[in-house]
Amino acid sequence: QKEVEQNSGPLSVPEGAIASLNCTYSDRGSQSFFWYRQYSGKSPELIMFIYSNGDKEDGRFTAQLNKASQYVSLLIRDSQPSDSATYLCAVRGRGKLVFGQGTRLTINP
């Protein structure tokens, strides 16, 4: 079992709709959770981080964390074509940051 797993996608969402990205992790001791956005051939860009159970909102992005279920998600409201990218869930366990395999998101105009 991979340490961090994401819904593999690809995910296609109409412009203006809500995109929902999901991630589960195996290490119950994990403390920090991140969402990175990566455009093709570019480096991962940090867009959200969450450390406590519940929701965290930043503009059109909402991260949700449920440590009991070992689940973290990212919601993107009012999706824009520029949101089309691969989204990487990353979890910090004991030291290093471990990435999921990424979910490719396409926003259709």
Add this chain to the structure above:
Amino acid sequence: AAGVIQSPRHLIKEKRETATLKCYPIPRHDTVYWYQQGPGQDPQFLISFYEKMQSDKGSIPDRFSAQQFSDYHSELNMSSLELGDSALYFCASSFRASTNEKLFFGSGTQLSVL
């Protein structure tokens, strides 16, 4: 704001050659991480350094070595290159002493082994 700087951006080598990748972290960041990302793959952790000492080791081949220097820049040395080493290599830096450490990535070095 200053970001993580990696050099070179692109590197073409032949099998069995050696390569050196360089990473300059964000000023005042004390930790450097190296990741390897193959086409369509997620970034795979290779190795990290904190305050110039190796702090964690991932799936780094024995043919690779790395170090962090007194000015906190880091170099990844790759020897006996193989075709499978072709990938995007990212360096990330962070300030580990912060309560909730966040990693910031450089633009990467695209290594092609022919």
